[in-house]
Structures are given as structure tokens and as C-alpha cells.
Amino acid sequence: MDMEVNVGRKPVSIVAIGAGNRTNKYLEYVKRNPDKVKLVGVVELNDIRRRSIATRFGLSDEQCFTDYHAFFQHPALADAVMICTPENMHFEPAMLAIEAGYHILLEKPIAQTLEECVAIGEAAKKKGVLVAVCHVLRxxxxxxxxxxxxxxxxxxxxxxxxxxxxxxxxxxxxxxxxxxxxxxxxxxxxxxxxxxxxxxxxxxxxxxxxxxxxxxxxLRWFKRSNAPEGSAERCVDCKIEPRCPFSAIDLYRVRRDWIANFDVPEGKTIDDVIEEQLHQGMYGRCVYCCDNDxxxxxxxxxxxxxxxxxxxxxxxxxxxxxxxxxxxxxxxxxxxxxxxxxxxxxxxxxxxxxxxxxxxGTPFHAGADLNLIADFVDALLEGRGGLATSIERSVESHRICYEAERSRREGQTVLF
Ligand SMILES: NC(=O)c1ccc[n+]([C@@H]2O[C@H](COP(=O)([O-])OP(=O)(O)OC[C@H]3O[C@@H](n4cnc5c(N)ncnc54)[C@H](O)[C@@H]3O)[C@@H](O)[C@H]2O)c1
Known part of the structure; x- marks a missing residue:
């Protein structure tokens, strides 16, 4: 890939699209390496998360967006974007980013179908922008x-x-x-x-x-037909909760596990949020009574x-x-x-x-999250196309996953 963008021009400027769990991991690298990369914008629906990042990185109102359509209507604000929205929100922002000439740090999975994954890879190649897919194991x-x-x-x-x-x-x-x-x-x-x-x-x-x-x-177990007698729609109302291995009360209130991503609005505590989740939120539901598939x-x-x-x-x-x-x-x-x-x-x-x-079990996937964004930023600074986690390689592994799904659903061996 021929890449002229940003060679020798430090730091790389980047905008975060989606400001949840993953973005905050990559922003740790941004915080630690101001000479290499600078956050110049955030696009996030959730007010608490958007404001928190704006405060931490000193972003002005003009650098904050709730909607990525509005962001992409602007003249390019940065060299690159990191797309860390949920996967049903990868394809459109990725295609808009490529069209606008942004390099992309793209959270996995690339998109929601093999066709979309291939389309992103092909569009990036045609435009000459770099797309790194966040396969942290590499x-x-x-x-x-x-x-x-x-x-x-x-x-x-x-x-x-x-x-x-x-x-x-x-x-x-x-x-x-x-x-x-x-x-x-x-x-x-x-x-x-x-x-x-x-x-x-x-x-x-x-x-x-x-x-x-x-x-x-x-989906063998977590469905309504397996709900034990005496169970209820929510763990807080359930008679058998004290002996259920999947109790939300045990997970969130007692062991306080998996609560790091719960937003705590101003004036509330994490305990208030846990109780709200247990009583009204999606995380308080009985595992046999969810809409999972x-x-x-x-x-x-x-x-x-x-x-x-x-x-x-x-x-x-x-x-x-x-x-x-x-x-x-x-x-x-x-x-x-x-x-x-x-x-x-x-x-x-x-x-x-x-x-x-x-x-x-140490933070940032044992440092892998930081190494991954470092590879992306260095590739931009050095003007090199080679990435450990390029979209071309990633599309191939996504292809295998989608074909395996086809095999599972259709009960057939897939031949390539
Ligand atoms: N590489 C890894 O190891 C790894 C680990 C966990 C998750 N992920 C992937 O990262 C992605 C994000 O996961 P997460 O755990 O950070 O989720 P998250 O829910 O913590 O963050 C996603 C953020 O995107 C925001 N958002 C949703 N729609 C939006 C829109 N239209 N415009 C702007 N913001 C929007 C949400 O409000 C939320 O804050 C997913 O694709 C997930 O599969 C990757």
C-alpha cells in the first residue's frame, strides 16, 4: 500500500467513534504517548461517556459529536478514526471513514456479514487507507x-x-x-x-x-424451557436465587464482578446503579428468561x-x-x-x-491493547502498510467464522 499520509508529521491525530470499554483501553495509549498520537474528537451517543472523554482530553464542544453522520459531514478533522461502536455500527461508519480518507483502527468483528467485511477491505484498498482490525492476540x-x-x-x-x-x-x-x-x-x-x-x-x-x-x-441451556420451577423473570424476585449458579445478585451485588462498564450518573453511586440494573435493567434478568439467541x-x-x-x-x-x-x-x-x-x-x-x-489477567489484555494501537500509530508515522492485524488477514478469518456458522446451521461440511 502506498501511504503518504502523515509520514514524519507527529503526532497522528485521531477521533474516537464510540467511547465505551474498548475506546478507553486505546485512549490509555494516547494518554501515555502524546508525542505520537493526539485525540482531537469524540463521537458518542451516551452523554456521560462523551463528556468524560472530553474532560480528560480537553476537547471543545466543536470536537464532540453525538452522531457520526454529523461528524463525517465535517471536513476531515484528523488522520485517523478508531471505530469502537457495537458491531451493528461498524459497517456504515467504516465506509464513511474510508470515503473521507481516514485511516481506521477498527474493533472486531469487522462487520455483520462476510459481504460487508469484504466490502470494507476492498474500499480501503481502493482508497489507499490503512485499516487495522483489533485482533489483540497477535x-x-x-x-x-x-x-x-x-x-x-x-x-x-x-x-x-x-x-x-x-x-x-x-x-x-x-x-x-x-x-x-x-x-x-x-x-x-x-x-x-x-x-x-x-x-x-x-x-x-x-x-x-x-x-x-x-x-x-x-443454544442448549439458557432458554425459557429450562427455567427451574420456582424461578422468576428477575433474580430479585426468584425463590431459587440463593442456589442458582447464574444469579445476577451474586455476580453484581455480592461479587461485584462485571460492573466496570456500568455508567454512574452524577449524584448516584455504583451501588445505586447495580440496584437499578437488578430491579429494572437488562442485567437483572433471569438467564432463562432473556431474549438471547x-x-x-x-x-x-x-x-x-x-x-x-x-x-x-x-x-x-x-x-x-x-x-x-x-x-x-x-x-x-x-x-x-x-x-x-x-x-x-x-x-x-x-x-x-x-x-x-x-x-x-493483567489490564489491557496483558498490554496487547496498547501494543496494537502502537503498531497502528507507528505504521502511520512511518508510512508503512504492513500491520500485524491488517484487514486482508482479518477478512480471511471472518470468512472461516461465517462459513463455520453456515455449516452449523445447515448441518453440512463446507468445502473451499
Ligand atoms: N478486541 C477485543 O478484544 C474486544 C473486546 C471486547 C469488545 N470488542 C469489540 O469492541 C466493540 C465495542 O465494544 P465495547 O465493549 O467497547 O462496547 P461498549 O458498549 O462499552 O462501547 C460502545 C460504545 O459505542 C456507543 N455507540 C453505540 N452506537 C453509537 C453510534 N451510532 N454513534 C456513536 N456511539 C455509539 C455506545 O454508547 C457505547 O458507549 C464491539 O465490536 C466489540 O465486539 C473487542
């Missing part, structure tokens, strides 16, 4: 170590991989049953919303295209052009919230769970252990 020290070990070929060639994404009961009931990612039409099927990272990681490791795949899965378990099996076989499974019914990977190579195996990475050679049964305990 910038995560633990996953980068796996990639380095595989690429070094110290253990020979990959023969097969077993990879598991343990989404876990708390993250799942919060996000995929009660919360934002519960309905396919509003966001995406769960394999795309949550596991496009995993599929992207597997393609990154194997460096070959998939030639055959099949997938199974369903995304799967709660799914597997995908793939055969790659290199003959490598891959088994992937997404599990909700576990206390774990991590990724586990077992790679079988011709001269050894790699086995990891994000905390420990074991590298075993067949000859001599020699084992090397890499310990990631000190970074596992």
Missing part, C-alpha cells in the same frame, strides 16, 4: 511466544492443534445471555463476536488456508491446505475464562493455558516451561 506476549516457537520450527512442522476458548459462566451470562452480545441480529453469531480472535490466531499459526470445515453447536456451546473442525487438522471448541459451562492450546508438531508439542506454556521435545523428553503468571 500483540499478546503469551500468544506471540507460541507464534515465535512455531515459526522457529524448533519442533518441526505442525500436524494438529486442539484449541479451546473457555468463555466461562460469568462472562457469558453477562455478555452473551443478558448483555450486548446476546442476539445474533444485533451483533453477530457468538463464533464471530467472541471467537474470531481464536480463528484468526489459528490461521496466523498455521499460515495456510482452510480447505474443509464442519461445525456443531446450539446466540449459542452456548460450539465446536469447529478444520482441515487446512497443509493437511494440518484443527479442533476448536468454545465452552461456556466452565469457571475458566481463558484459552488453552495444544499443538502437536513433528518433533514435539506445545501446551499452554495463558499462564504456563510447556514446550516438550520428543527426543530426550526435554521440557521447557515459560511462566506467564505475572501477566495473565
Amino acid at each position: 500483540h499478546h506476549p503469551y500468544f506471540m511466544k507460541i507464534k515465535e516457537l512455531v515459526d522457529s520450527r524448533v519442533l518441526g512442522d505442525i500436524i494438529s492443534i486442539n484449541h479451546r476458548s473457555a468463555v466461562g459462566v460469568d462472562r457469558s451470562t453477562h455478555g452473551f445471555v443478558r448483555g450486548m452480545w446476546r442476539k445474533e441480529a444485533k451483533t453477530n453469531p457468538m463464533l464471530i463476536s467472541k471467537c474470531c480472535h481464536d480463528i484468526d490466531f489459528l490461521l496466523w499459526l498455521t499460515k495456510t488456508r482452510c480447505r474443509k470445515l464442519t461445525s456443531f453447536g446450539s 446466540v449459542v452456548d456451546h460450539q465446536i469447529v473442525s478444520m482441515e487446512m491446505e497443509s493437511e494440518v487438522t484443527i479442533n476448536f471448541s468454545m465452552d461456556v459451562f466452565t469457571l475458566k475464562d481463558n484459552r488453552e492450546t495444544h499443538i502437536c508438531l513433528t518433533e514435539g508439542e506445545i501446551d499452554g493455558d495463558e499462564t504456563t506454556l510447556r514446550v516438550k521435545r520428543f527426543r530426550g523428553a526435554v521440557e521447557e516451561v515459560y511462566d506467564f503468571t505475572d501477566i495473565a
Whole structure:
């Protein structure tokens, strides 16, 4: 890609579209690196979030927008935009941004259909703008170590991989049953919303295209027909709440987990907000009585052009919230769970252990969020097109996810 924009002109100017959880992660990098990147605008529907960012970054009223249509009607305000809206709000702002000549840091999933993903990739190529898709695993020290070990070929060639994404009961009931990612039409099927990272990681490791795949899965448990006797529409009214493993009271009021993204309006406390959620909000609903339709378990099996076989499974019914990977190579195996990475050679049964305990579960995906935006900003400053998470690569992993969904729905093996 030929990129003239911003070479040698520091800092890169950027506008945030959507100012929730993800934007705030990337803005930490902006805050820490004022010589490299400057926030010059925010577009956000939610007043509390928009004002909070305007105050932190000293933005004037002219730099704040509630509506991205209004923002894109302005002459270009910046070199780049970060699009961190929910995924049903990616396609339109991404296409408008490309048309206006902005480079884009685009949260995953790219969009809501394969056609939209491809269209964004093609439009960006035609316009000559850079689009980085936020696949954080490619910038995560633990996953980068796996990639380095595989690429070094110290253990020979990959023969097969077993990879598991343990989404876990708390993250799942919060996000995929009660919360934002519960309905396919509003966001995406769960394999795309949550596991496009995993599929992207597997393609990154194997460096070959998939030639055959099949997938199974369903919404097996979190539906009205499984509501236990005595349960109610809300946990606060439920007789069996004290023994329910999915209680919202236990998750939010008692354990105070998954509350970081609850907005606290002026004059209220986080406890007020938790109580409002439990009594009236979407997060107080019984897990059996929500309007969710995304799967709660799914597997995908793939055969790659290199003959490598891959088994992937997404599990909700576990206390774990991590990724586990077992790679079988011709001269050894790699086995990891994000905390420990074991590298075993067949000859001599020699084992090397890499310990990631000190970074596992640390903020910003163990620094990966900051590394990712750093790669994007540096690419703009240096005028290079090469990104660890380019849209071209990402479209390919999204293609696999959408095809796996087709396989699951139609009960067929997909041949490429
Ligand atoms: N890369 C990762 O590891 C990772 C992790 C979590 C989420 N995500 C993705 O990031 C995206 C955002 O997720 P999030 O957790 O930050 O969500 P969020 O709800 O915290 O933030 C989204 C923000 O967008 C705002 N918004 C919605 N529609 C808008 C519009 N039309 N104009 C302006 N603002 C609008 C919302 O008010 C909200 O503040 C999603 O696509 C999600 O799948 C990526």
C-alpha cells in the first residue's frame, strides 16, 4: 500500500467513534504517548461517556459529536478514526471513514456479514487507507511466544492443534445471555463476536488456508424451557436465587464482578446503579428468561491446505475464562493455558516451561491493547502498510467464522 499520509508529521491525530470499554483501553495509549498520537474528537451517543472523554482530553464542544453522520459531514478533522461502536455500527461508519480518507483502527468483528467485511477491505484498498482490525492476540506476549516457537520450527512442522476458548459462566451470562452480545441480529453469531480472535490466531499459526470445515453447536441451556420451577423473570424476585449458579445478585451485588462498564450518573453511586440494573435493567434478568439467541456451546473442525487438522471448541459451562492450546508438531508439542506454556521435545523428553503468571489477567489484555494501537500509530508515522492485524488477514478469518456458522446451521461440511 502506498501511504503518504502523515509520514514524519507527529503526532497522528485521531477521533474516537464510540467511547465505551474498548475506546478507553486505546485512549490509555494516547494518554501515555502524546508525542505520537493526539485525540482531537469524540463521537458518542451516551452523554456521560462523551463528556468524560472530553474532560480528560480537553476537547471543545466543536470536537464532540453525538452522531457520526454529523461528524463525517465535517471536513476531515484528523488522520485517523478508531471505530469502537457495537458491531451493528461498524459497517456504515467504516465506509464513511474510508470515503473521507481516514485511516481506521477498527474493533472486531469487522462487520455483520462476510459481504460487508469484504466490502470494507476492498474500499480501503481502493482508497489507499490503512485499516487495522483489533485482533489483540497477535500483540499478546503469551500468544506471540507460541507464534515465535512455531515459526522457529524448533519442533518441526505442525500436524494438529486442539484449541479451546473457555468463555466461562460469568462472562457469558453477562455478555452473551443478558448483555450486548446476546442476539445474533444485533451483533453477530457468538463464533464471530467472541471467537474470531481464536480463528484468526489459528490461521496466523498455521499460515495456510482452510480447505474443509464442519461445525456443531446450539443454544442448549439458557432458554425459557429450562427455567427451574420456582424461578422468576428477575433474580430479585426468584425463590431459587440463593442456589442458582447464574444469579445476577451474586455476580453484581455480592461479587461485584462485571460492573466496570456500568455508567454512574452524577449524584448516584455504583451501588445505586447495580440496584437499578437488578430491579429494572437488562442485567437483572433471569438467564432463562432473556431474549438471547446466540449459542452456548460450539465446536469447529478444520482441515487446512497443509493437511494440518484443527479442533476448536468454545465452552461456556466452565469457571475458566481463558484459552488453552495444544499443538502437536513433528518433533514435539506445545501446551499452554495463558499462564504456563510447556514446550516438550520428543527426543530426550526435554521440557521447557515459560511462566506467564505475572501477566495473565493483567489490564489491557496483558498490554496487547496498547501494543496494537502502537503498531497502528507507528505504521502511520512511518508510512508503512504492513500491520500485524491488517484487514486482508482479518477478512480471511471472518470468512472461516461465517462459513463455520453456515455449516452449523445447515448441518453440512463446507468445502473451499
Ligand atoms: N478486541 C477485543 O478484544 C474486544 C473486546 C471486547 C469488545 N470488542 C469489540 O469492541 C466493540 C465495542 O465494544 P465495547 O465493549 O467497547 O462496547 P461498549 O458498549 O462499552 O462501547 C460502545 C460504545 O459505542 C456507543 N455507540 C453505540 N452506537 C453509537 C453510534 N451510532 N454513534 C456513536 N456511539 C455509539 C455506545 O454508547 C457505547 O458507549 C464491539 O465490536 C466489540 O465486539 C473487542
